[in-house]
Amino acid sequence: MPLSSTLAANASAPRRVRPLARRLQRGDQIAHLITLIFAATIFIITAFLSYELYTGALLTRQKFGWSFLSGTTWDPVALEFGALPFIYGTLVTSALALIIGVPLGVGAAIFLAELAPLGVSDGLAFIIELLAAVPSVIYGLLAIFTLVPFLRDYVAPLLQSTLGFLPLFQGQSYGVSLLAGGSILAIMVLPFIISISREVLLAVPREQREASLALGATQWETTWNVVVPYAKAGIIGSIFLALARALGETMAVTMVIGNDPRINLSVFAPGYSIAAAIANEFSEATGDMHISALIELGFVLFCITIAVNAVARLLILTTTRKSGAT
Amino acid sequence: MKTLVAVAVLAFFCVSCADSERTQAEAPPADQVLINGAGATFPYPIYSKWFNEYHRKFPQIQINYQSIGSGGGIRQVIEGPVDFGATDGPMTDEQLKQAKTKILHFPTVLGAVVPAYNVPGVTHEIDFTPEALAGIFLGKITKWNDPELKNANAEVNLPDKNIVVIHRSDGSGTTYVWVDYLSKVSPEWKSKVGVNTSVNWPVGLGGKGNEGVAGLIKQTPNSIGYVELIYAIQNKMPYGKVRNSAGTPVKADLASVTAAAAGAVETMPSDFRVSITNAAGKDAYPVSSFTWLLIPSKIQDQAKKKVLKEFLQWMLTDGQNMVEALSYARLPKEVVAMEQKAIPEIE
Numbered sequence: 013m014p015l016s017s018t019l020a021a022n023a024s025a026p027r028r029v030r031p032l033a034r035r036l037q038r039g040d041q042i043a044h045l046i047t048l049i050f051a052a053t054i055f056i057i058t059a060f061l062s063y064e065l066y067t068g069a070l071l072t073r074q075k076f077g078w079s080f081l082s083g084t085t086w087d088p089v090a091l092e093f094g095a096l097p098f099i100y101g102t103l104v105t106s107a108l109a110l111i112i113g114v115p116l117g118v119g120a121a122i123f124l125a126e127l128a129p130l131g132v133s134d135g136l137a138f139i140i141e142l143l144a145a146v147p148s149v150i151y152g153l154l155a156i157f158t159l160v161p162f163l164r165d166y167v168a169p170l171l172q173s174t175l176g177f178l179p180l181f182q183g184q185s186y187g188v189s190l191l192a193g194g195s196i197l198a199i200m201v202l203p204f205i206i207s208i209s210r211e212v213l214l215a216v217p218r219e220q221r222e223a224s225l226a227l228g229a230t231q232w233e234t235t236w237n238v239v240v241p242y243a244k245a246g247i248i249g250s251i252f253l254a255l256a257r258a259l260g261e262t263m264a265v266t267m268v269i270g271n272d273p274r275i276n277l278s279v280f281a282p283g284y285s286i287a288a289a290i291a292n293e294f295s296e297a298t299g300d301m302h303i304s305a306l307i308e309l310g311f312v313l314f315c316i317t318i319a320v321n322a323v324a325r326l327l328i329l330t331t332t333r334k335s336g337a338t
Numbered sequence: 339m340k341t342l343v344a345v346a347v348l349a350f351f352c353v354s355c356a357d358s359e360r361t362q363a364e365a366p367p368a369d370q371v372l373i374n375g376a377g378a379t380f381p382y383p384i385y386s387k388w389f390n391e392y393h394r395k396f397p398q399i400q401i402n403y404q405s406i407g408s409g410g411g412i413r414q415v416i417e418g419p420v421d422f423g424a425t426d427g428p429m430t431d432e433q434l435k436q437a438k439t440k441i442l443h444f445p446t447v448l449g450a451v452v453p454a455y456n457v458p459g460v461t462h463e464i465d466f467t468p469e470a471l472a473g474i475f476l477g478k479i480t481k482w483n484d485p486e487l488k489n490a491n492a493e494v495n496l497p498d499k500n501i502v503v504i505h506r507s508d509g510s511g512t513t514y515v516w517v518d519y520l521s522k523v524s525p526e527w528k529s530k531v532g533v534n535t536s537v538n539w540p541v542g543l544g545g546k547g548n549e550g551v552a553g554l555i556k557q558t559p560n561s562i563g564y565v566e567l568i569y570a571i572q573n574k575m576p577y578g579k580v581r582n583s584a585g586t587p588v589k590a591d592l593a594s595v596t597a598a599a600a601g602a603v604e605t606m607p608s609d610f611r612v613s614i615t616n617a618a619g620k621d622a623y624p625v626s627s628f629t630w631l632l633i634p635s636k637i638q639d640q641a642k643k644k645v646l647k648e649f650l651q652w653m654l655t656d657g658q659n660m661v662e663a664l665s666y667a668r669l670p671k672e673v674v675a676m677e678q679k680a681i682p683e684i685e
Contacts, residue, residue, distance in 0.1 A: 271543065292536075
């Protein structure tokens with residue numbers, strides 16, 4: 013956003029041409045130039061990154077072409093590489109993270125912004141922001157020693173006895189699984205959803221609430237029908253930020269996902285994510301083909317992240333336009 | 339007066355400058371030598387001890403080592419940003435061809451990989467035949483009370499439970515040694531899976547690093563995985579015996595690992611690129627391996643060359659006395675003698 017606005021401002025600049033010396037005398041112009049450079053750096057880094065990933069993956073792109081995306085074998089010995097199990101694992105764990113994390117996160121944000129006393133709300137918000145700063149390896153360790161046995165011994169038997177007829181919940185449960193990956197991601201993205209959604213909800217103008225209450229709505233009706241819809245764009249934004257974090261999370265996921273590149277419908281089965289595969293194999297990859305395949309995986313993840321962000325932008329755009337029209 | 343002082347100061351400065359230049363020029367070539375290396379993580383504890391001790395002995399020599407993994411070590415020594423590399427698996431012929439100068443392998447210490455398990459109710463050590471290990475890791479033996487396991491372990495009360503296989507998910511020299519052993523004892527493994535630092539596992543869950551595998555084994559009942567011997571000893575993990583090529587069940591320890599190296603001495607090639615898994619010898623532990631330093635045979639910098647040669651000599655003599663304190667197995671005498679003969683190949 014700052015990039016596009018600076019670029020736009022820059023495009024309109026030549027219209028008011030002034031001698032260079034006079035322009036430089038004005039602090040505005042210098043600040044303009046410096047901030048433009050800063051903004052452009054971000055653009056250049058992104059462009060350079062995608063270029064490097066694209067060219068680094070040359071070998072596997074030539075050998076496999078599009079079948080890299082649909083292949084299901086990952087064999088560094090026979091040099092056969094297909095990314096589908098990793099893409100699947102990445103998308104499934106991120107989806108699970110959102111399924112678990114969004115209701116919890118948005119619910120908590122509503123409570124903190126609308127219902128809790130201010131002291132409690134601020135105190136909890138501070139703790140939640142601390143959670144966001146915990147290194148992911150700590151989450152991963154916690155998950156191995158608490159979440160994984162808990163899922164294996166309690167959650168899996170419960171789900172299997174109630175919803176076991178669904179293929180989603182069949183098969184043996186080892187603990188480390190897509191579900192464990194999704195759960196730890198849900199915990200990790202919660203702080204993002206809660207703290208941003210809370211800020212957005214708090215920013216809803218007081219008049220909106222007062223008007224609704226004056227019309228005879230209860231407090232919950234006001235919250236649910238007036239405040240939350242008003243803050244919808246911001247809440248969706250927080251969810252997509254959480255999704256972006258979930259897609260790229262490496263360390264905690266690789267510790268609990270089972271690291272098995274196979275596609276399994278069951279969430280109790282082990283899986284593998286793109287980021288985990290790169291982190292696991294890159295340091296010991298010796299063959300050029302293997303390295304190229306890992307770089308191409310990185311490129312695929314990059315594209316997925318861009319696509320997710322684009323969808324987020326679109327969604328926010330359409331929801332704000334709709335709410336603006338009503 | 340002021341100018342006089344200035345001139346005096348300047349003159350003094352010049353003299354001292356010239357003086358320091360002269361001392362630098364006259365200093366022996368070994369003065370202030372900085373050597374950089376990178377590679378395998380498995381021998382990192384002993385390497386860092388060696389380089390520290392060596393620095394303490396010769397304060398002007400500083401050897402830096404980054405444990406970035408064997409793959410990285412091989413890559414960097416081929417491309418040349420480091421003075422030496424280190425690896426847990428020998429370089430392939432193809433990799434050797436990529437390097438501009440010939441790369442020499444120098445075995446430094448020995449390590450072993452052990453089958454660690456978590457089977458509730460089993461207190462006795464499990465004895466694994468090669469067929470049992472290959473079967474388990476191929477996914478063909480799925481129960482702990484499979485006849486293959488039961489026949490070798492008459493006195494162990496093996497449960498009727500599914501085996502959960504756990505392997506390394508990160509590329510690793512440990513994996514290389516383990517699958518190298520499996521492919522030697524099982525033709526099916528060799529053709530189906532093969533040998534590499536990471537492979538396409540037929541079954542199992544992946545854990546990151548020795549600690550990841552160990553964590554999964556501890557957390558998962560009825561599981562089996564493989565970890566480095568040192569890691570199993572330090573963390574007091576139960577691990578089984580493996581039957582060697584002579585058919586003797588051997589528990590991995592420093593002596594049985596050194597015995598494996600001694601068993602390989604007769605067939606040792608002159609470039610030391612040898613796999614000693616499934617080695618001959620009654621006492622040899624079959625899943626053992628050397629770890630190597632990779633040193634270019636032509637070193638331009640005379641000072642670095644001298645230091646590296648002297649260090650190798652020291653590592654093979656005094657250095658070997660330090661390895662057992664860190665649970666590494668020392669090189670057999672015969673291998674030390676062979677390496678000492680190979681040191682002059684560095685030119």
